[in-house]
Amino acid sequence: MQPAIFERVVVKNSPVYQYMKVSLVLEHVQTKLTAVELKHLITTGLKSLYGEVGAAFPFDLLTFEEDTLTAVLRVYSRGLVRLWSSLTLLGFFQQQRCAFRVLQVSPYLLSLTGNSRDLTLD
Template sequence: MHYLEVSLELPKDFDSPITATTLKTQLISAVKQLLGTKGAAYKVDILKFNSIEQSFILRCTSKHYVRLRAALTVAHSFEGVPCIYHIIRASPNLLSFTANSRTYTH
């Protein structure tokens, strides 16, 4: 399995509430847009979702990790509104998300 910590950047005037269900639908749509219906069948789970910060942690199989990451990189809309998916961290180990080496102080 692979895990990705992702944040979603939307225009400031976007006021529709984002739920985990809407997010999953849009993720599947992004994968389908790049990889077709076969890609839409890939198993992607949202493990954690923060609607205020618009960030989430995804889980996918290691086999489909590169394809999912590519789909998020080229995705350009969320419910018809321009968006950017920022991949903050990616790891085959979920435990590595508990600490951030960039902000760790000794």
Template sequence: MNGCTFMPVLHLFCRKNTVMYKKIVNKGSLDYCYLKTRLDFEEGTRATIDEVQFKQLVLEAVQSLFGLALSCSLIDVLKFDPADNSAILRIEHRNLVKVWSSLTLCGNAGGAPCAFRVLQVSPHLLALSADSRDMTLEVIHS
């Protein structure tokens, strides 16, 4: 279990039968990591893909660099936006660097020149819900 937990500790030496709480922090690695990525095609190339084709491209990129062993690992497309070919991928934390490098080196999608752009990486899915770089604040004058 990751995060902070509070464990009851029974102290018999300080006061008789008093319960105090001790904070225990576990900073172990999480099982999964999340990548927000986008597939950009070369200008002038008219290519449209769906979620299944996007996942197939990701698996082919991983397989071409690391073989069948890594392409059989868990890679899930949690959300796909066909408007800009962006997706949120869930991968095993131990394979993060390998998948990221496979996406970076991929340059061809069905004969069309393309490039994967990794936009955000986080061990927590909630962290991908907002990007401070794209955030606009409205100033309200009273």
């Protein structure tokens, strides 16, 4: 005999983190980039836009694919707008033009793994 259970919990507006899927577009396609260089590039962009204090929040580079230059970032919710805006305004990587394309932003990491816009059929 099972104990009678039914429990429902609704969690509102509580995401601690936000996740971003971004890809980097470079002027010279052949340029190679490592994960550490990418994180450094983003941090530099943040500092140049918001200054030392404004940029003082941590963010994580969860994955990075070196061949497609696509990365998944995790950031505290309160830093999302600052991170996003500094990505938008970041224009140079080692004297060549570059641009970040923000592909998807979500409070759930799972949502980034199942993007129906990438669905390909056999």
